[in-house]
Amino acid sequence: xxxxxxxxAGGVAIAAGLLVWAISGDLPVGRLSMPGAGMxxxxxxxxxxxxxxxxxLRGRDSAPLxxxxxxxxxxxxxxxxxxxxxxxxxxxxxxxxTFSLLLFGLLCLERRNPIxxxxxxxxxxxxxxxxxxxxxxxPLEPGLLGF
Amino acid sequence: MESTFDxxxxxxxxxxxxxxxxxxxxxxxxxxxxxxxxxxxxxxxISILLPVTYGLDATKAIIMLAGIYYGSQYGGSTTSILxxxxxxxxxxMTCIDGYAMARKGRAGAALCIAAVGSWxxxxxxxxxxxxIAPPLAAFALKFGPPEYxxxxxxxxxxxxxxxxxxxxxxxxxxxxxxxxxxxxxDNMTGHFRYxxxxxxxxxxxxxxxxAVGLFGLGEILSTPSASxxxxxxxxxxxxxxxxxxxxxxxxxxxxxxxxxxxxxxLTPGSAHIISSFLSYAVERRFSKHPEEFGKGAVAGVAGxxxxxxxxxxxxxxxxxxxGLPTGPITAVLIxxxxxxxxxxxxxxVNDHPDIFWGFVASMYVGNLMLLALNLPLVGIFVNVLRxxxxxxxxxxxxxxxxxxxAVNNSIVDVWIMLIMGVLGYFLRKFSLDPAPxxxxxxxxxxxxxxxxxxxxxxxxxxxxxxxxxxxxxLIGIAAALLTLSAVAVLRRRADWRAKLAQVxxxxxx
Numbered sequence: 001x002x003x004x005x006x007x008x009a010g011g012v013a014i015a016a017g018l019l020v021w022a023i024s025g026d027l028p029v030g031r032l033s034m035p036g037a038g039m040x041x042x043x044x045x046x047x048x049x050x051x052x053x054x055x056x057l058r059g060r061d062s063a064p065l066x067x068x069x070x071x072x073x074x075x076x077x078x079x080x081x082x083x084x085x086x087x088x089x090x091x092x093x094x095x096x097x098t099f100s101l102l103l104f105g106l107l108c109l110e111r112r113n114p115i116x117x118x119x120x121x122x123x124x125x126x127x128x129x130x131x132x133x134x135x136x137x138x139p140l141e142p143g144l145l146g147f
Numbered sequence: 148m149e150s151t152f153d154x155x156x157x158x159x160x161x162x163x164x165x166x167x168x169x170x171x172x173x174x175x176x177x178x179x180x181x182x183x184x185x186x187x188x189x190x191x192x193i194s195i196l197l198p199v200t201y202g203l204d205a206t207k208a209i210i211m212l213a214g215i216y217y218g219s220q221y222g223g224s225t226t227s228i229l230x231x232x233x234x235x236x237x238x239x240m241t242c243i244d245g246y247a248m249a250r251k252g253r254a255g256a257a258l259c260i261a262a263v264g265s266w267x268x269x270x271x272x273x274x275x276x277x278x279i280a281p282p283l284a285a286f287a288l289k290f291g292p293p294e295y296x297x298x299x300x301x302x303x304x305x306x307x308x309x310x311x312x313x314x315x316x317x318x319x320x321x322x323x324x325x326x327x328x329x330x331x332x333d334n335m336t337g338h339f340r341y342x343x344x345x346x347x348x349x350x351x352x353x354x355x356x357x358a359v360g361l362f363g364l365g366e367i368l369s370t371p372s373a374s375x376x377x378x379x380x381x382x383x384x385x386x387x388x389x390x391x392x393x394x395x396x397x398x399x400x401x402x403x404x405x406x407x408x409x410x411x412x413l414t415p416g417s418a419h420i421i422s423s424f425l426s427y428a429v430e431r432r433f434s435k436h437p438e439e440f441g442k443g444a445v446a447g448v449a450g451x452x453x454x455x456x457x458x459x460x461x462x463x464x465x466x467x468x469x470g471l472p473t474g475p476i477t478a479v480l481i482x483x484x485x486x487x488x489x490x491x492x493x494x495x496v497n498d499h500p501d502i503f504w505g506f507v508a509s510m511y512v513g514n515l516m517l518l519a520l521n522l523p524l525v526g527i528f529v530n531v532l533r534x535x536x537x538x539x540x541x542x543x544x545x546x547x548x549x550x551x552x553a554v555n556n557s558i559v560d561v562w563i564m565l566i567m568g569v570l571g572y573f574l575r576k577f578s579l580d581p582a583p584x585x586x587x588x589x590x591x592x593x594x595x596x597x598x599x600x601x602x603x604x605x606x607x608x609x610x611x612x613x614x615x616x617x618x619x620x621l622i623g624i625a626a627a628l629l630t631l632s633a634v635a636v637l638r639r640r641a642d643w644r645a646k647l648a649q650v651x652x653x654x655x656x
Contacts, residue, residue: 028336031607
């Protein structure tokens with residue numbers, strides 16, 4: 001049997017539905033005349049499992065898993081990792097330092113000239129900080145150094 | 148009718164205030180840029196700028212955000228015509244004949260026809276909105292919990308029926324959205340659900356981190372910079388005017404596209420995308436020279452561009468009159484109104500006439516602004532396309548973080564955005580549409596509340612949905628749509644939705 005995208009998607013949906021159902025144990029379903037907090041989540045879990053099964057059963061109409069291109073993972077993975085690092089250090093380092101580093105890291109990833117990348121990163125981060133925090137009065141994280 | 152014109156007059160008195168005009172202009176300008184830039188759609192644009200509107204009153208906020216939405220429909224045509232890259236999904240069909248016209252040296256004429264068609268369709272849509280929304284809102288005041296439950300079920304089924312992906316896929320995504328919407332404190336009993344001792348999750352998952360993650364970050368993760376290349380054709384200002392023959396060829400497609408787009412815009416789903424696809428098919432069917440399509444047919448630009456603008460205006464009718472989002476963009480706009488303490492829905496017209504009519508009137512003005520922006524200034528917008536994508540996408544990521552963080556000053560929201568970005572990336576890989584997920588998330592609290600209230604009202608009797616006439620009609624329509632979908636599945640016949648999926652897949656690839 002050829003493993004297809006809908007087989008995987010359906011399988012994940014069934015697993016997710018079962019997992020959420022399992023962790024919903026302490027939520028009261030209530031009665032039909034007085035539904036509890038667990039009624040809709042369990043109803044929706046049931047629907048997820050049902051539609052997941054439908055996907056698995058009708059999976060032969062979908063593309064084989066082997067034909068899915070993962071070439072962009074080389075771009076997505078590092079971008080995701082850099083962004084996660086930025087989010088993790090955002091409240092500690094503050095806006096300007098965090099985003100200067102994030103922009104610089106991403107531009108280095110794109111093999112841009114390091115000096116131009118550094119100038120762009122610091123310039124854009126500083127300008128954005130002043131645009132949002134001073135002009136638009138939108139709160140940005142000051143961090144330990146105050147900016 | 149007289150009262151409608153009186154109310155519209157009130158709206159114009161709001162829309163012509165200099166500060167309101169400024170924010171309408173700002174929205175239109177940002178919307179055009181959002182439409183021009185590939186990889187940034189109107190949803191991410193609106194979501195990112197949502198926190199900027201917190202300091203504004205509700206009228207200015209909604210006028211600016213709506214300007215971004217319909218402005219992006221204008222801007223989307225520029226990249227389609229000049230680079231053969233759709234600035235956003237609804238401009239896919241314009242790429243075909245718009246770029247072919249540009250290659251023939253008629254780029255200016257194609258841009259002009261697209262802009263004028265968009266203006267006519269947008270204005271037509273606003274006129275219809277003016278006439279339809281108030282009576283629809285008055286009718287919706289008769290709705291109780293069973294009617295709302297039935298309406299939301301119909302909305303989800305309609306979305307699934309209109310979707311280019313299969314019914315189970317769409318409903319599966321909507322179910323995931325509904326489930327995410329149950330996170331947080333249960334309003335009726337006070338139970339904490341799936342918050343895992345994270346205090347921020349007590350209020351539930353916000354729509355902004357989910358929408359920005361799925362559509363903004365997800366798009367960036369799926370788009371390596373090496374894949375964004377293109378030759379920009381720069382039109383000359385003197386070439387902007389179409390010939391008399393080109394005007395004649397575009398007149399009827401603009402008219403048909405306006406009506407078709409508005410009607411499709413009323414329905415849930417990716418109306419602005421579907422309308423441009425259907426309009427292209429209709430124009431090809433009506434054309435005396437169908438062989439010209441794909442080689443620079445004027446109707447292939449005029450019809451779809453008019454249709455997607457009329458559809459984006461049509462989507463405001465259920466949003467304003469019923470408080471019902473027909474897609475993720477109107478869902479974010481509803482969230483924007485709610486953040487400002489204005490509940491959208493049937494009571495909006497009577498309780499906040501200045502907001503409702505000011506918003507409607509601003510769209511007449513906004514469409515004129517966009518016409519002025521998109522023709523003489525097209526050369527400036529084209530220059531934006533020269534910024535290398537490698538410099539652009541880090542900037543977009545930064546704005547995504549700023550936008551999401553500013554909603555609640557919560558880093559948890561930013562983590563949710565990142566998780567949703569990764570989810571959006573994988574959903575694209577498995578051809579699962581993230582839009583129903585956002586819609587499910589938005590309607591989840593209303594759906595749960597109205598469903599439970601209905602069951603309490605009827606002492607647990609499900610028949611309440613079949614005993615009240617309006618609810619019965621809505622459930623009947625939903626059942627009919629499900630039956631139609633089931634028949635299509637059993638016959639394994641490729642209809643227009645399958646063809647739309649092929650076009651969207653082509654765009655993605």
